[in-house]
Amino acid sequence: MNTPTHRAGHVAVIGRPNVGKSTLVNALVGAKVSITSSRPQTTRHQLLGIATFPEGQLLLVDTPGIHREQKRAMNRWMNRAARGALEGVDTAVLVVRAGQWEDDDALAYDALKNAGVPVVLVVNQVDRLKDKASLLPYLAKVSAGRDFAGVHPISALKRSGLEALVKTVLAQLPEQEALYGEDEITDKSQRFLAGEMVREQLMRQLGEELPYATTVEIEKFEVDGNLLRIGAVIWVERDGQKAIVIGKGGERLREIGSRSRQQMERLFGSKVFLETWVRVREGWSDDEAALRAFGYHD
Numbered sequence: 277m278n279t280p281t282h283r284a285g286h287v288a289v290i291g292r293p294n295v296g297k298s299t300l301v302n303a304l305v306g307a308k309v310s311i312t313s314s315r316p317q318t319t320r321h322q323l324l325g326i327a328t329f330p331e332g333q334l335l336l337v338d339t340p341g342i343h344r345e346q347k348r349a350m351n352r353w354m355n356r357a358a359r360g361a362l363e364g365v366d367t368a369v370l371v372v373r374a375g376q377w378e379d380d381d382a383l384a385y386d387a388l389k390n391a392g393v394p395v396v397l398v399v400n401q402v403d404r405l406k407d408k409a410s411l412l413p414y415l416a417k418v419s420a421g422r423d424f425a426g427v428h429p430i431s432a433l434k435r436s437g438l439e440a441l442v443k444t445v446l447a448q449l450p451e452q453e454a455l456y457g458e459d460e461i462t463d464k465s466q467r468f469l470a471g472e473m474v475r476e477q478l479m480r481q482l483g484e485e486l487p488y489a490t491t492v493e494i495e496k497f498e499v500d501g502n503l504l505r506i507g508a509v510i511w512v513e514r515d516g517q518k519a520i521v522i523g524k525g526g527e528r529l530r531e532i533g534s535r536s537r538q539q540m541e542r543l544f545g546s547k548v549f550l551e552t553w554v555r556v557r558e559g560w561s562d563d564e565a566a567l568r569a570f571g572y573h574d
């Protein structure tokens with residue numbers, strides 16, 4: 277009996293800050309797995325989004341952009357993560373914004389090709405192009421002299437062009453069974469999603485006031501009957517930042533906690549008991565050991 281081909285593998289998602297990598301990962305996975313915001317460099321984790329289709333499974337390695345800035349440990353980690361993501365990846369999607377092609381895009385392409393990774397070019401945000409006729413010459417320009425496994429104009433936000441993109445990406449992957457079962461996926465992502473809910477609320481409540489080095493750690497994630505007991509620690513670098521996050525009389529932190537809890541309850545479909553703390557770890561983003569303690573592994 278002929279069984280239809282099933283493919284699965286690792287797909288690195290590469291691109292400059294703000295081009296729409298997280299939005300694309302979310303759109304492919306179909307659930308909210310990664311934070312979106314108009315602020316650059318919000319994706320600090322090397323995240324795994326898993327997109328499962330009847331024809332195959334994409335393990336999306338959601339890497340931060342390839343940064344040339346190496347001053348702080350965080351940035352060094354990001355560079356390593358971007359490089360590390362290329363080990364064992366079957367293909368990469370290079371995400372750019374339609375109409376733009378920067379030096380960093382060319383560098384990323386070269387790095388991927390040098391590593392022997394096939395590159396699928398995703399030209400995102402086509403919905404924002406004012407002059408639609410400019411798309412074809414743009415595609416011709418960026419493809420000239422480059423060997424892409426496919427070039428896909430899409431809108432991650434409007435979810436257009438994704439079907440064809442998935443087809444191209446799947447074609448780059450080895451024939452094999454799904455690497456993760458459905459039940460594993462939920463287990464793996466719930467804890468992570470809880471962190472993202474808190475992170476997103478932090479961003480909404482604090483906006484520009486949010487200190488760069490803030491991070492969220494889910495310290496506790498326990499199933500207690502039909503109740504989820506979740507403990508989230510918001511790490512900041514200084515006492516002053518702690519005060520900002522907590523707000524007057526603790527009002528802001530309460531609001532962050534309550535909104536995060538409501539979102540978690542909607543998403544997980546169960547009652548959530550959420551505790552949040554703000555803790556200070558001075559200069560942690562400069563401290564590699566601390567980064568490791570927070571789960572930023574290579």
Ligand SMILES: Nc1nc2c(ncn2[C@@H]2O[C@H](COP(=O)(O)OP(=O)(O)OP(=O)(O)O)[C@@H](O)[C@H]2O)c(=O)[nH]1
Pocket residue numbers: 291292293294295296297298299300311312313314315316317318319340341400401402403404430431432433434
């Ligand atoms: N109009 C439009 N906006 C988009 C599209 N894709 C992403 N955006 C918006 O662009 C902004 C950045 O998107 P993100 O997905 O956070 O970008 P990112 O590449 O993950 O950014 P970093 O986390 O900073 O690396 C958000 O405000 C998105 O809503 C798109 O196809 N069309």
